[in-house]
Amino acid sequence: MDEQLNDAPCGFLTLSEDGIILSINQSLLTTLGYNLDELSGNQINSILTVPAQLFHQLYFVPLVKLENQVEEMHTTLQSSNGEEVPVMMNALPKKRQGKTEIDCVLIPMRKRNEYENELLIAKKEAEAALIAKHKMNVDLEEALKNLKHLNKQNQIYKINTKKELELARKIQVTSLTDPIVNQNIQIESFYEASNELSGDIYGFYQIDQHRYGIILLDVMGHGISSALITMSLHSLFQRLISKGVNTEDVMKELDNHLHSLFQTNEEAWHYCTAINLLIDTDKQTIEYINAGHPPAFLQDTNGKLHQLHSTTPPIGTFEGIQFKFNTFTYTKGSRLLLYTDGVTDPLDSEHLCTLLAENQFMSISKLKEKIIQSLNKQEHSYHKSDDQCFILVDLK
Structure with a gap:
C-alpha cells in the first residue's frame, strides 16, 4: 500500500469475497489500536461489533452482490480495547488477477457532510475521467446536446409543477x-x-x-x-x-x-x-x-x-x-x-x-x-x- 493511501485521513481496507482482510491502511490500524499482523488475513468480523456482524451479513454482503457497490452504510467497528467506533462505509468491488476484491473506505461519523461532499466530488471526477477516456468526442458532444435538452425540459417542468408541489407539501404537513x-x-x-x-x-x-x-x-x-x-x-x-x-x-x-x-x-x-x-x-x-x-x-x-x-x-x-x-x-x-x-x-x-x-x-x-x-x-x-x-x- 503506497504511503499516501496508508496515511490517508480515513480508513481503507480491502476484503476478499469471503470477508478476509487483504490489506488495511495505517490510519485505520491506529484508530482501532491494532498492528498489521494482528488483522491481516482475519475475517472482517474481528473488527465489527456483534450487531454490526449481523448487519454486515444481512445488508452489506447482499448489497455488494446486487448493486455492485455500497454507499453510506452506517456500521460500528470495535477497537482492540473494546471501544465502539461508528463509521460510514463506502465499498466497491474490483477484479484483480481474476479474483474479486472489495475496496472499502471508512469515514468517522463526525462532520459527515464534509466528508460525503469530498467523496461525491471524487466519484464525479472519476466518472468524468472514465467518460473522457472511453468516449469519442462525437459521443460527448451528443451527450451535451441531450443534457441541454433535458435541462430545458426540466425548467419547463419546474414552472408547470410549482403549484402542484406546493399543494402536495401542504397535504404532507397537514398529515403530521x-x-x-x-x-x-x-x-x-x-x-x-x-x-x-x-x-x-x-x-x-x-x-x-x-x-x-x-x-x-x-x-x-x-x-x-x-x-x-x-x-x-x-x-x-x-x-x-x-x-x-x-x-x-x-x-x-x-x-x-x-x-x-x-x-x-x-x-x-x-x-x-x-x-x-x-x-x-x-x-x-x-x-x-x-x-x-x-x-x-x-x-x-x-x-x-x-x-x-x-x-x-x-x-x-x-x-x-x-x-x-x-x-x-x-x-x-x-x-x-x-x-x-x-x-x-x-x-x-x-x-x-x-x-x-x-x-x-x-x-x-x-x-x-x-x-x-x-x-x-x-x-x-x-x-x-x-x-x-x-x-x-x-x-x-
Whole structure:
C-alpha cells in the first residue's frame, strides 16, 4: 500500500469475497489500536461489533452482490480495547488477477457532510475521467446536446409543477400529528423538508388512557418519489398504531407494504429506516424496534443517556426479516429524543447529547427551540441537503 493511501485521513481496507482482510491502511490500524499482523488475513468480523456482524451479513454482503457497490452504510467497528467506533462505509468491488476484491473506505461519523461532499466530488471526477477516456468526442458532444435538452425540459417542468408541489407539501404537513400534552406525557416535534417535499414522516398517537404509539421514518432519497412513499406508509401506520397493534406487527406490515410496492420494478426500489415505540405510562415501560435508524436517546432522571440502537436492517431491504422488539422500564421524569440523520449532519450525536445533558430540567418546548436554534446556526456554514425531523418526549 503506497504511503499516501496508508496515511490517508480515513480508513481503507480491502476484503476478499469471503470477508478476509487483504490489506488495511495505517490510519485505520491506529484508530482501532491494532498492528498489521494482528488483522491481516482475519475475517472482517474481528473488527465489527456483534450487531454490526449481523448487519454486515444481512445488508452489506447482499448489497455488494446486487448493486455492485455500497454507499453510506452506517456500521460500528470495535477497537482492540473494546471501544465502539461508528463509521460510514463506502465499498466497491474490483477484479484483480481474476479474483474479486472489495475496496472499502471508512469515514468517522463526525462532520459527515464534509466528508460525503469530498467523496461525491471524487466519484464525479472519476466518472468524468472514465467518460473522457472511453468516449469519442462525437459521443460527448451528443451527450451535451441531450443534457441541454433535458435541462430545458426540466425548467419547463419546474414552472408547470410549482403549484402542484406546493399543494402536495401542504397535504404532507397537514398529515403530521399535533403535540400531545397531559398529566402523563408530553410529546413535541419538529419537521422541515430540504426541498418542497420530504422523505421523513412521523406520527404519535394516544391509543388508550395509558398507551401511546410513536413512529419516525426516513425513506431513502428526497423529493416526490420519497414523499409519495411516506404518504403511502403514513396511512398504513396511522391505522395500525391507532388500533394498538404491537410494534412487531406494525413493522412487519410496513415491510410487506414496501416489498409489494416494488416487487415488479427493482429500479423504483426504496427502503426506509424506522423506529417504532409503544409507551405504557401505567406500567412505565417502553417497547421499541429500531430498523436501521439512528439510535434514539433516553435520558433518565439522573441525567444518564441510554441509546436505543438499531435491532434490524431497514424495512424494505430483505424479505422475511424478523422484527423483534426490546422492552425496558423507565422512571417518571425521563426524556426521549428521536431524530433523523438530517439532524445529525449539522449537529453530530455528541452535540445532541450535550444539549440534553446541559438542559435536563428545561421544558421540552424550550429545549425544542434550543435544538432548532443550533440547527439554524450550523446552516450558515453548512449546505442543508437532507430533511430534518426530531421528536421530544417527556415521561411525567
